[in-house]
Amino acid sequence: MKKVKGKILIIDDDPDVLHTARFVLKTQFTDIITESDPNQINYLLNHERFDVILLDMNYTIGETSGREGLNWLEHILQINPAQNVVMITAYGDIKLAVETMKVGAADFVVKPWENEKLIATVYAAFNHSQSKKEVERLRSKQEHLSKAYATPETEIIGNSSAMKEVFATVKKVARTDANVLILGENGTGKELIAKALHQASQRNHEAFIKVDLGAISETLFESELFGHVKGAFTDAKEDRLGRFEIASGGTLFLDEIGNLSMQLQAKLLTVTQNREVFKVGSNVPVPIDIRLICATNMPLYELVVEKKFREDLLYRFNTVEIRLPPLRERPEDIPLLSEYFLDIYAAKYRKRNLKLSNTAMNYLQKYFWPGNVRELQHAIERAVIMSEEDELKKTDFLLNDKKHVPSQEKNYNLDEVERETIKEAIERHAGNMSRAAKELGLGRTTLYRKIQKYGL
Numbered sequence: 001m002k003k004v005k006g007k008i009l010i011i012d013d014d015p016d017v018l019h020t021a022r023f024v025l026k027t028q029f030t031d032i033i034t035e036s037d038p039n040q041i042n043y044l045l046n047h048e049r050f051d052v053i054l055l056d057m058n059y060t061i062g063e064t065s066g067r068e069g070l071n072w073l074e075h076i077l078q079i080n081p082a083q084n085v086v087m088i089t090a091y092g093d094i095k096l097a098v099e100t101m102k103v104g105a106a107d108f109v110v111k112p113w114e115n116e117k118l119i120a121t122v123y124a125a126f127n128h129s130q131s132k133k134e135v136e137r138l139r140s141k142q143e144h145l146s147k148a149y150a151t152p153e154t155e156i157i158g159n160s161s162a163m164k165e166v167f168a169t170v171k172k173v174a175r176t177d178a179n180v181l182i183l184g185e186n187g188t189g190k191e192l193i194a195k196a197l198h199q200a201s202q203r204n205h206e207a208f209i210k211v212d213l214g215a216i217s218e219t220l221f222e223s224e225l226f227g228h229v230k231g232a233f234t235d236a237k238e239d240r241l242g243r244f245e246i247a248s249g250g251t252l253f254l255d256e257i258g259n260l261s262m263q264l265q266a267k268l269l270t271v272t273q274n275r276e277v278f279k280v281g282s283n284v285p286v287p288i289d290i291r292l293i294c295a296t297n298m299p300l301y302e303l304v305v306e307k308k309f310r311e312d313l314l315y316r317f318n319t320v321e322i323r324l325p326p327l328r329e330r331p332e333d334i335p336l337l338s339e340y341f342l343d344i345y346a347a348k349y350r351k352r353n354l355k356l357s358n359t360a361m362n363y364l365q366k367y368f369w370p371g372n373v374r375e376l377q378h379a380i381e382r383a384v385i386m387s388e389e390d391e392l393k394k395t396d397f398l399l400n401d402k403k404h405v406p407s408q409e410k411n412y413n414l415d416e417v418e419r420e421t422i423k424e425a426i427e428r429h430a431g432n433m434s435r436a437a438k439e440l441g442l443g444r445t446t447l448y449r450k451i452q453k454y455g456l
């Protein structure tokens with residue numbers, strides 16, 4: 001018969017009891033640990049997690065009141081309030097055994113026991129412990145999922161060759177468990193791609209948990225990511241699961257990894273190498289099973305050269321790398337995205353007949369889009385709200401004109417480029433010629449000569 005994967009601890013000062021209990025239970029469970037000295041409870045509970053503890057009521061010779069067992073039970077529940085404990089009691093102690101259940105014992109078995117009865121009682125406690133764990137895991141997962149689903153999902157739009165390549169990579173790697181690193185400027189769709197990878201993976205019925213590492217303070221990092229046990233620090237009023245544990249079985253998306261301090265990078269490396277976490281305040285390792293997706297808008301490879309990002313951590317993250325090009329490098333996606341967002345917002349603001357004029361579309365395609373797709377999305381939403389006619393015009397978009405790159409009509413006339421550059425520098429330094437000259441790398445006299453030449 002296949003044994004159940006479970007760890008049972010038996011604490012009794014009578015070696016015969018330990019021996020027979022081990023003999024009976026090892027036919028059912030994979031790990032049986034016996035201990036004759038209850039003073040070892042602290043050590044044991046701080047180093048391992050037990051599914052069920054079988055605990056004797058009396059230890060000191062001549063002691064039959066059962067009080068000792070009750071005290072040890074309270075002690076165990078203080079260390080781990082969720083621990084399942086089955087009391088071992090002599091026939092005369094049944095009244096006290098019932099008392100222990102009020103304190104928090106899961107059940108009791110009476111010595112001498114029938115083997116079937118012992119197995120059945122430990123099984124029931126074991127199943128209870130498993131369902132308690134599952135309930136806690138599901139509760140935390142649910143909390144995160146409801147937050148995640150508060151924001152509606154969007155399609156991923158793109159017809160440029162760069163985006164087609166991205167889609168092909170997503171398709172290829174989604175079903176593997178390979179770690180994926182997504183690089184790209186703000187608003188290029190890194191999170192969207194991470195979600196797409198999760199949705200197309202075999203883990204899609206499990207949670208997708210996002211952690212914005214840029215938003216977590218250094219002090220809360222461990223508790224947020226690895227969890228904590230009750231009493232680990234002043235505010236730790238109860239046990240809490242970390243994001244790694246909640247994501248177990250699913251996908252963990254670590255955003256903004258470029259912002260991590262060296263110290264936190266070291267911690268993350270250990271966790272991703274060993275695939276287990278230690279909750280703050282606990283020495284018990286918790287195994288984790290996650291698919292890891294990381295993202296950043298920082299130049300990670302440069303940070304490695306500057307020794308600001310660990311090379312070993314980068315190579316742990318980048319088994320597969322996806323680079324999302326900035327929107328200005330794929331202007332052919334702009335009409336598609338613009339129409340897509342226009343549809344959404346025209347419906348939302350009940351302006352269904354709204355169209356984009358050709359001049360407006362032209363204008364959008366030439367803009368620099370420093371905030372990428374997110375900026376385009378906001379620009380369209382704002383224009384839809386502000387528009388008073390059936391057609392969105394160039395003037396409905398409040399874009400920063402300085403950031404326009406008329407790429408197709410780019411001017412390669414050196415004189416004109418020089419004239420524009422000088423004009424911009426003078427404007428930027430509010431007419432301060434020394435500063436403008438310095439920025440342009442020119443002497444003041446040369447600058448004046450050129451101002452005269454170009455009639456500025």
Ligand SMILES: Nc1ncnc2c1ncn2[C@@H]1O[C@H](COP(=O)(O)OP(=O)(O)OP(=O)(O)O)[C@@H](O)[C@H]1O
Pocket residue numbers: 154155156157158184185186187188189190191192193255297373374377
């Ligand atoms: N290809 C796309 N198709 C449709 N919507 C997109 C696309 N790319 C990005 N978006 C939208 O743009 C917004 C920003 O996307 P997302 O949050 O995925 O970007 P990000 O790269 O993770 O940004 P940040 O670096 O700021 O976290 C979202 O509302 C997203 O739905």
